[in-house]
Amino acid sequence: MKKRDRERKKARRAPYRQTKPVILVVSEGKVTEPGYIRTFAQYYKNSRVKIELCGGMGVPKTIVEYAKNRKAEAEKRAKREQDENLKFDEVWCVFDIDEHPNIPDAIQMASSNGLCLAISNPCFELWLWLHFAPQPGMRERHALQSMLQKHIPGYDKQIDFANIADGYQDAVLRAEQLENAALEDNEDRRNPTTGVWRLTKSILR
Known part of the structure; x- marks a missing residue:
């Protein structure tokens, strides 16, 4: 084989696919959620987590719509440039139940478009809280x-995971217990439940 042919064949070789998943997180909150997720990923040395804030009013359906579009854009670019590394392996939407409208519509849209959800009820x-203590019972956001404040004096929505890392495994266990109890009672995502633990597990993979 001539040298030029070998070089041409080498140039057509597909880009190396990274083994660690590329994760896009679309967040409702502008401070607490991205702050926690960013410092969590840094703590566990995962640089393949991208966080984006959704503009607008933070309505769950708007967040899911934004995430759906970002996923599609990345897939088109990956196909155009023939580079699978440009795609997101997982796209997560992080939002609260709170008093938002159209939650079922947002969940259905996410399911139909292969998006993952980390929903907290109420927030x-x-x-x-689960990093420090068992479930607090049904509570409202405020x-x-x-x-x-009892566990994070001066809490003002700023959070660095390194400061609460010791409670992480307990938080996962407690969140799973809350979720399982809600499912047993046929009350999925009731207050109090949170699916953030699933997102953290993906980041740790």
């Missing part, structure tokens, strides 16, 4: 935020 602070 993301429940996931933080009550949970106030309760966190």
